[in-house]
Amino acid sequence: MHGFSRAARATSALAAACACTAATGAITAPPGAAAARPPAWCETGGTLSARAMPQKVRIADCDLRGRAIRGPNGLTAVVPADGTSLVAHSLRTRGASGLRILVDEQAGEITITTRGGRVPEGRPRTSRAPQDACKDGTYESEPSTWPKGGTVRWRYHAGRARLPRTAVAKGVANMVNANTDCTDEGRFTPPPDIGERYSGESATGPNVTRDAACGTRDRVNTFGGKAMTGAESDVLAATCIWFVGKRTVETDMALQEHGKRWWSGGLCIPGSYSIEAVVTHEMGHVLGLAHVEGAEHANLTMAPAVAACDNGLATLGKGDYDGLISLYGPR
Numbered sequence: 001m002h003g004f005s006r007a008a009r010a011t012s013a014l015a016a017a018c019a020c021t022a023a024t025g026a027i028t029a030p031p032g033a034a035a036a037r038p039p040a041w042c043e044t045g046g047t048l049s050a051r052a053m054p055q056k057v058r059i060a061d062c063d064l065r066g067r068a069i070r071g072p073n074g075l076t077a078v079v080p081a082d083g084t085s086l087v088a089h090s091l092r093t094r095g096a097s098g099l100r101i102l103v104d105e106q107a108g109e110i111t112i113t114t115r116g117g118r119v120p121e122g123r124p125r126t127s128r129a130p131q132d133a134c135k136d137g138t139y140e141s142e143p144s145t146w147p148k149g150g151t152v153r154w155r156y157h158a159g160r161a162r163l164p165r166t167a168v169a170k171g172v173a174n175m176v177n178a179n180t181d182c183t184d185e186g187r188f189t190p191p192p193d194i195g196e197r198y199s200g201e202s203a204t205g206p207n208v209t210r211d212a213a214c215g216t217r218d219r220v221n222t223f224g225g226k227a228m229t230g231a232e233s234d235v236l237a238a239t240c241i242w243f244v245g246k247r248t249v250e251t252d253m254a255l256q257e258h259g260k261r262w263w264s265g266g267l268c269i270p271g272s273y274s275i276e277a278v279v280t281h282e283m284g285h286v287l288g289l290a291h292v293e294g295a296e297h298a299n300l301t302m303a304p305a306v307a308a309c310d311n312g313l314a315t316l317g318k319g320d321y322d323g324l325i326s327l328y329g330p331r
């Protein structure tokens with residue numbers, strides 16, 4: 001399976017690749033040929049399996065817009081029907097997974113790539129001696145960013161568990177302000193040229209379904225708790241990023257309220273997860289950072305793993321900061 005950060009740079013390789021596990025025979029019609037009827041996999045009702053379809057789908061063959069697609073890693077998203085593309089991330093207790101849906105209406109193509117699965121994408125944070133986070137300059141980027149010098153305005157949805165907003169706000173600020181323990185002042189300087197602003201509570205939750213799938217966007221960036229009762233049991237958080245070209249237009253972030261305990265200060269109850277740490281990591285996705293894989297990078301905030309009672313993700317490493325500067329420049 002192709003890694004999607006690399007896949008974005010190698011679209012020709014992607015075009016040739018196929019995510020099919022079964023030979024379907026019906027892939028794409030030759031150019032100019034009228035699509036007499038959609039391929040069999042397209043006619044299935046409900047959620048479509050990415051396994052059953054080619055990685056690149058011609059809209060003329062099967063118009064996926066508005067339909068839900070489930071990746072082989074269990075991650076699901078509704079294909080945007082408003083011209084946007086989508087990146088979905090889920091952070092799991094032992095790894096992470098991603099699903100990217102690129103909608104190119106001009107070319108009439110939709111490209112689907114997935115990353116990670118039930119087998120953890122990253123090794124456990126302690127399995128091999130990782131590099132010092134203050135020296136490890138590794139980062140990976142997503143296809144889109146907010147405008148340089150812009151402000152990400154976000155609303156908070158407390159959800160039923162009433163997760164404390166202060167802890168969510170800390171996580172958001174940690175990433176934007178490049179919070180670290182690598183410097184005496186507690187942050188990398190200069191900070192990246194991107195801001196954030198809390199814009200009030202939202203009665204509606206993030207656009208993430210009960211199955212931890214990215215739903216239909218509502219043009220509001222909503223972060224907060226959500227009881228994702230249909231999600232796989234190891235899912236901690238889900239973040240969805242909608243973009244047009246290279247410009248991010250909306251992000252939503254959901255912390256799992258169902259079956260997960262959260263920690264936001266004082267002594268950590270064993271088995272609880274740090275709200276601040278997880279939100280810091282998810283905010284990295286919001287700003288356009290992707291995961292860094294491999295045990296040697298496990299100390300970075302964008303490593304795809306978090307342990308219970310681990311607040312380490314709340315402080316950025318060199319690569320997390322370098323990534324932000326590469327995307328936004330210095331403030």
Ligand SMILES: [Zn+2]
Pocket residue numbers: 089090091096281282285291304
């Ligand atoms: Zn992640």
